[in-house]
Amino acid sequence: MVSEAFRGEFYQKVDSKARVSIPAAFRRILDAEDPASEDFPRPRVYMVYGGKSRNFVECYSKSGADALAAKIEAMELGSPDRDRAERDLISRSVMVEIEPDGRIVLPLKVRAKMGFGPEDLASGGEAAFAGYTNRFKLYRRETYDAEFADDDDDGVDPLALVGRAARAG
Numbered sequence: 001m002v003s004e005a006f007r008g009e010f011y012q013k014v015d016s017k018a019r020v021s022i023p024a025a026f027r028r029i030l031d032a033e034d035p036a037s038e039d040f041p042r043p044r045v046y047m048v049y050g051g052k053s054r055n056f057v058e059c060y061s062k063s064g065a066d067a068l069a070a071k072i073e074a075m076e077l078g079s080p081d082r083d084r085a086e087r088d089l090i091s092r093s094v095m096v097e098i099e100p101d102g103r104i105v106l107p108l109k110v111r112a113k114m115g116f117g118p119e120d121l122a123s124g125g126e127a128a129f130a131g132y133t134n135r136f137k138l139y140r141r142e143t144y145d146a147e148f149a150d151d152d153d154d155g156v157d158p159l160a161l162v163g164r165a166a167r168a169g
Contacts, residue, residue, distance in 0.1 A: 004029050006131035011141055014116060014125045018106045023129050026136055027102050033061035042097045045104060047138070049113040050092025055147070057110050057138040064134050065095075114140045 010023040022030070022045065034043040046065035048058040060068060068089060075082035096104045106116070106127075116125055120140075128144035130137045139147075 004032070005133045006136040008129075008131050010129040012127050012129065014106065014121060014127050016121050016124075018111055018116070018121055019103045020106060020127050021101075021103050022098060024102065026129060026131070027098065030061050030098065033063040040097065042100070044095050044097050046093055046095050047107070047110050048089050048093040049109050050088030054113075055115075055139065055143050057113050058135055059138055060135050065093075067134075110138075114138065115143065116140060 006026055006029060008023070008025060010026075012020050012023065014020045027043070030043045030045055034040070036042070044062055046060040046062070048060070072082060072085045072089065075085060092109075094107050094110065096107065098104055106114070111117075111121075114127070126141035128139040128141045130139065130144065
């Protein structure tokens with residue numbers, strides 16, 4: 001169970017060495033859900049870059065990644081759905097330790113998923129961190145801004161969506 005939800009939108013610079021600071025509010029959750037151990041003295045973030053149609057990297061705390069893996073393990077062994085979930089959510093993921101200053105280095109496959117090439121890092125790109133309760137999504141800022149520019153034009157109150165889900169469950 002998530003101790004606290006990842007909330008909010010944050011924009012952070014990505015430097016020429018592909019380093020980016022994780023927002024402090026997100027770091028507190030990552031810290032709380034990944035207690036220090038002898039093997040891993042620093043908190044970790046699990047970054048999922050699989051899924052061809054996804055234009056973001058989905059990021060989990062240690063406990064969130066473990067919960068996702070448990071759900072996948074509950075799926076039928078050898079089924080096409082489980083194979084795809086394992087490929088896109090487990091195989092195509094990477095664990096990164098958070099530096100003491102709160103930064104991480106974006107791995108090459110994560111940068112590629114986000115659309116950051118060497119020229120983008122040299123000119124100073126930005127990442128968008130978007131909270132999604134038990135995880136957060138990491139986008140290239142331009143992608144995030146374009147994707148959500150018109151997302152509120154459907155006339156539906158988001159609280160009505162939550163109410164519908166509660167009645168259905």
